[in-house]
Amino acid sequence: MIEISGLTKRYGATTVLDGIDLRVEDGRIAAVVGPSGAGKSTLARCVNLLERPTSGSISVSGADLAALSGRDLRRARQQIGTVFQAANLLRRLTAAQNVALPMRNQGLPENEVRRRVGDLLERVGMMHRANHYPSQLSGGQRQRIGIARGLALKPSVLLSDEATSGLDPNSTRAILALLTELRDDLGVTILVITHEMDVVRGIADHVAQLDHGRIVEQGSVADIVRRS
Numbered sequence: 001m002i003e004i005s006g007l008t009k010r011y012g013a014t015t016v017l018d019g020i021d022l023r024v025e026d027g028r029i030a031a032v033v034g035p036s037g038a039g040k041s042t043l044a045r046c047v048n049l050l051e052r053p054t055s056g057s058i059s060v061s062g063a064d065l066a067a068l069s070g071r072d073l074r075r076a077r078q079q080i081g082t083v084f085q086a087a088n089l090l091r092r093l094t095a096a097q098n099v100a101l102p103m104r105n106q107g108l109p110e111n112e113v114r115r116r117v118g119d120l121l122e123r124v125g126m127m128h129r130a131n132h133y134p135s136q137l138s139g140g141q142r143q144r145i146g147i148a149r150g151l152a153l154k155p156s157v158l159l160s161d162e163a164t165s166g167l168d169p170n171s172t173r174a175i176l177a178l179l180t181e182l183r184d185d186l187g188v189t190i191l192v193i194t195h196e197m198d199v200v201r202g203i204a205d206h207v208a209q210l211d212h213g214r215i216v217e218q219g220s221v222a223d224i225v226r227r228s
């Protein structure tokens with residue numbers, strides 16, 4: 001379970017996130033939706049521990065991430081896999097090497113890396129593109145590789161930060177279907193951050209609307225769509 005409570009982030013005198021409370025149960029898909037400038041990327045960077053909150057807590061499976069440092073923080077980071085906008089793959093590495101990278105950085109034995117890269121490529125339907133470079137892949141294919149890399153260290157939470165932005169509607173649907181399948185098969189908890197309400201409709205069990213750094217509304221997709 002992810003539990004965000006009283007999360008506040010300030011840059012100098014500017015409050016970008018103002019007391020965010022959000023709970024995502026295990027194996028659920030939650031979405032945070034909001035317009036540009038609402039604070040979505042800041043929230044994403046706090047959740048995947050690239051930034052420290054000014055105050056408040058973020059816990060994954062009971063451990064408060066904001067309180068950790070050093071080795072504990074590095075270990076906690078592995079609990080959260082991130083899929084970035086436009087996938088953010090290294091262009092000099094093949095698809096397989098991109099997926100392998102987090103495991104190699106961890107120093108996992110090469111035979112295990114090899115086996116896991118194969119499993120992950122299979123799972124995202126990209127075995128046939130293992131040795132292609134990012135420039136040889138479509139946007140949707142790059143995003144599949146980004147998802148496989150996000151899952152490389154067996155995280156309990158997958159954070160999707162505008163992962164379908166810039167994809168055409170068909171590729172977007174395919175990526176959302178893949179995320180749902182991964183949730184069903186692996187039991188991974190998914191937090192989707194997006195500016196697109198359509199993405200939310202297609203996938204989320206729970207939706208929070210973010211505006212000016214605050215959650216202005218949250219509930220089931222049906223609740224939110226009915227009210228908006």
Ligand code: ADP
Binds near residue numbers: 016
């Ligand atoms: P979104 O992803 O929803 O577009 P952001 O999290 O990028 O929103 O930004 C929310 C607000 O915080 C914006 O007004 C932005 O200018 C401000 N902001 C983001 N990062 C910084 C920073 N490092 N320093 C100052 N202001 C920032």
Ligand code: ADP
Binds near residue numbers: 100113114
């Ligand atoms: P390197 O020269 O860095 O080993 P590779 O592309 O051969 O580059 O391999 C990157 C990682 O992905 C390795 O762990 C490799 O075993 C694995 N790998 C490469 N191609 C495939 C494939 N078609 N199926 C499964 N795993 C692969």
